[in-house]
Amino acid sequence: MLTTILAFLVALGILIAFHEYGHYWAARRCGVRVLRFSLGFGKPIWTRTDRRGTEWALAAIPLGGYVKMVNDANDPEHGLAGTLKPGETFDEQSVWRRFFIVVAGPVANFILAAVIYIGLGMYGVQEPEAILGQPEPNTPAAQAGIVAFDRVIAVNNEPIQSWPELGWALMDPIFSGDTVDLEVESGGLVVHRQLNLSGIAQQADATDQNPLALTGLIVNPGPVRLGQIMSEGAGQRAGLQEGDIIEAAGSLENPRVLDFIEVISNHPQSPLTLRVLREGSRFDVVVTPDLVKSADGFEIGRLGVGVGEQIPMVVVRQGLLGSVTQAITRTFSTAWFSVKMLGKMVMGDVSLKNLSGPVTIADHAGKSAQMGLIVYLNFVALVSISIGVLNLLPIPLLDGGHLAFYVVEMVRGRPAPESWIVTSQKAGAAVLAGLMMVALLNDFTRLLS
Incomplete structure (x- = not known):
């Protein structure tokens, strides 16, 4: 819980700071006097005033922030009448400059996401390879002829290196119900598979399942890899070691984790031959699982080892130019996908259950932080794009609402009537x-389920 709270607050602080600094930077470029830059709302718990007279504050409620500018030179609240130079108030700025100051906040969020993606691209990210497992029958993947160990190398002629890249490439087609062309390496040959994604988004809405999973595409789990070896367990007595790869268990070749556990469970006090791969060497080990009683009273075999999957990984790394290009493309694509999803929600084509609130975001923040810095940074970039898109929506009280009125002013040649505003x-x-309210309801529904 503490990790979740801290990860959420750190991410929120970074995103708010960049957003508000975008407004601040643009205001300073236009010569507008900035009175306060605040992270959080409510009573300040820390303040510092710089040489320009701007008060930098950290407030008690960390759920937002704001940049307070001088709007009217004669506003008695500020007590600045007669001390301001021409052009130091927001209201004096041309409509184009006001537009620039307001739009700079969301743009800062997009820039932050792009910078994170550039850094990750140059550093290199280790991700699961796009090697597929056997799809469930009657899924689009099975109908397209996908089989286990097929490796996806391109989606609609766009190269793919890893499983996450495959997921990103398919998100838009899934919600659009399109047919995509998968270029795969299968049995030593490069072939094309047509994946029909029609109806997947509606099925996901109706069943609350992962839409990508409903396509039948799953990452190949890879062989069983042994983890911690328990003291005095059957595995230790047989000489098994942490890191051993299990290539066969009895007559079962290339077992998956669940299959391996089932085989062990079905052999209490019965010798079982395992084919083991250790540091490039293959050999057989005979184990005799201990007899234990399960929680429901059945007698089962237990080896006394931790098991996991040895998923093949690939390091996805780009040079500077490639990282910049990929970052810009990914930022734009993610933002555009978010806009289209919001549009589909408004039209009723996508359920409002896809809307998430602060509880879900906090939960994902905690989980991503536990998975490592790279995963956490990807999460921060994604939420930064979402905040940028949200603030550009033409809803009054948001940045997009102000921008909409500035557009009206540009068209009319004068500000919109006060009654309209x-x-x-x-x-x-x-x-x-x-x-x-909808987002919070979705949050608590997910939490309770």
Whole structure:
């Protein structure tokens, strides 16, 4: 729980800081006087005033932030009448400059995501190879002729190196119900498989299942790899060691973890031959699983070893140019996919159950942090893009709402009437409250289920 809270707060702090700094930087470039830069809402718990007179504050409620600029030189709240230079108030700026200041916040979120992706691309990320397992019958993958150990090398002529890249490449086609062309290495040959994804998104909505899993595409689990060897267990007595790869158990070749566990369970106090791969050498080991009673009273065999999957991995690394290109493409593609998903929710083509709130985001923050820094950074980049997209929605009270009124001003040649702004802000507040309620309901439904 502590890891989840800390990971969530750190991610939130980074995202808010970049967003608000975008507004601050743009305001300073336009010569606007900035009174306060605050991370969080409510009473400040720490403040510092710089030489320009801007107060930098850390507030008690870490669920947002704001940049307070001087709007009106004659506003008595600020007590700055007669001390400001021409052009130091927000209201004095041209509509193009005001647009620039407001849009700079969401743009900063996109830049942050791109910078993270550039760094990860140059550093290199170890990811599972796009080697597929045997699909379930009647799934699109099975109907397309996909078989175990097929390696995907391209989706619609776009090269694929890893399983996560395959997932990203298929997300948009899944929710669009498209047919995609998979180029795969199968049995030593390069062949093309047509994957029909029609209806997958609707099936995922109806069953609350992972849409990628419903396609039938699964990563090949790889061979069984032994983990911790328990003291005085049957595995230790037989000479098994941590890191051993199990290539066969009795007559079962290339067992998966669940199959291996079942074989061991079915051989209590019965000798069983395992073919073991250790540091390049293959040999047979005869084990006799101990007899134990399961929680429901059945007698089963137990080896006394930890087991996991030895999934083949590949290091995905790009040079500077490749990393920049890939980062820009991924940031834009993710943002555009988010926009299309929101549009489908509005049209009723995608369920509102896909909307997530702070509880789900916090949960994913904690899980990604536990999986390592690289996974956590990918999570931060993804949420940063989501915040950028959300703030660009033309809903009053959000940045996008202000931008919409600036567009109206550009078209009309004068600001929108005050009555329009007041009415739309009330409507925007109602829309945001409704979205937050739906998101929180989805969060707690997932939590309870």
